[in-house]
Amino acid sequence: MSEAQAALMGLARDFAQSRLAPGAAERDRSGAFPADLYKEAAEHGLLGVNLPERLGGGGLGMLEAALVFEQFARVDGSFSLTAAASVGLTAGHLHRACDDAQAERWIPPLLRGELGAWALTEPGSGSDAAALRCRAERRGDGYTIDGAKMFITQGSVFSVMVLMARTGEGKGGISAFVIEASDAGRESRPIHGKLGMRSSDTAEIVFQGCEIPGGRLLGAEGEGFSQAVATLVEGRFGVGALCCGLGQGALDAALAYAHEREAFGRSIGEFGGIREQLADSAIGLAAGRELVTRAARLLDSGEDAADSAARAKLFASEAALRSCDQSIQIHGGYGYTDEIPAHRFWRDARLLTIGEGTSEILRGVIARSVFA
Structure with a gap:
């Protein structure tokens, strides 16, 4: 560094x-x-x-x-x-x-x-992003948007949104547009009751006759899916970095508690079982961080980073979840309360094996690379 x-x-x-x-x-x-x-x-x-x-x-x-x-x-x-x-x-x-x-x-x-918000996922299409149904119909010099998006971060508080919508058939019939907060014909419905990431806005968005000018098209018609795929590569790398942070926060909390908490006349950090859990967390996060760093270097050099970003996001998200779970275990009963942050880190981390590519989808991406 x-x-x-x-x-x-x-x-x-x-x-x-x-x-x-x-x-x-x-x-x-x-x-x-x-x-x-x-x-x-x-x-x-x-x-x-x-x-x-x-x-x-x-x-x-x-x-x-x-x-x-x-x-x-x-x-x-x-x-x-x-x-x-x-x-x-x-x-x-x-x-x-x-x-x-x-x-x-x-x-x-x-x-x-x-x-800003980035709207790809729909009520009926998550991992199968190319199956999206939200449509942008050409009307004169502009477009009219109809359809719905789901689980959109900042979906009710954005000033600018990038929206993927259908202008034709298949993957080549998806285009990207900009939606501004002032555009009429758009209703955002905040989603409450989330397990974690509670102070980050998440919303369903419904478009009914939302008219936008033609200058809101990004690139050319039909380029939206390829743009989205490239954006997700960078997004997965970013989530990998976020995962390392959540896992490290949970490890920090567990280390502090292991030093402070005493049982049987000594700090619990002196017991082998506790030390092994802390070591496992540290190793997993270090490995995840290295995968994130490799993906970052490939992105910065302009090389194809799709496989590396998938590996980084997959490994780091699962390592973070393990670290958070082990932190709760080390805290014992206190880990099951909101008095300490371990439970919040776990609830936040639980999203990250789902969002921006589920672990199952990412294993498929990596397998295709391995068998290529």
Whole structure:
């Protein structure tokens, strides 16, 4: 790690520990998102560090973005997920597909702390993304959107959304569009009662006669699916980094408790069974972090990172879940309460073997690469 990368990681860690950690548990209980802290993160230059400076980004690489996502998640998974969806998926897709005028209109606000959403999943199509049914019908110089999207992060609080909709048949009949918060004909319905990631907004979105101008099309008609696939590669890498942070936060809590808690006249950290669990967590997270780093380097070099990103996301998400589970076990009865953060880390981590590619889908992606 270079000195500059270490300095960025330190800045992100200090912000996370001093600004995010104190209210994370209460935000988890209330479901309130800290919009003020998100804008503060933007002011510190912690959003979009991998995007061009001319658009308000840091002009750095994906590895630097991973360092930031991990430090956020180490104390607050919801905050990190929001950043990953807004400046990762949404701004990343826009940067890939926009012309210069579109990029200058929509990306800088996201890097200043406004929220972006990325809408691919539908009530009837998750892993089978190419089966989406939301339609964009050409009407004169614009398009009319009809259909629904489901489980969209920031779906009820976004200022800019990238929407995948059908303009033809098959994978080649999917196009990408920008929806702005002020567009009529769109209703967002927040989803409550989530297991975890409670202070990150999630919504169902229904479009009924939502009319948008033709200039909202990203690229050409029919390019939306290929754009989405490329965006998901970066998204999976970002989620891998987030997973490492959640797992590390759970490990941090378990280590602290193992030092403090005494049983049979000594700290429980002196018992072999506890030490083995801590070691297993540390090994899994270190391996996951290396896979994330490899994917980041491939992305930064312009090489094909689809397989590496799938491996990073798959391994890191499952390693994080194990680390969180072991942290609860080490905390004993206290781990089953909201007095300590281990249970919150576990609930947050449980999403990450599902979102942005289930473990089953990712194993299929990796298997195709292995057998190629």
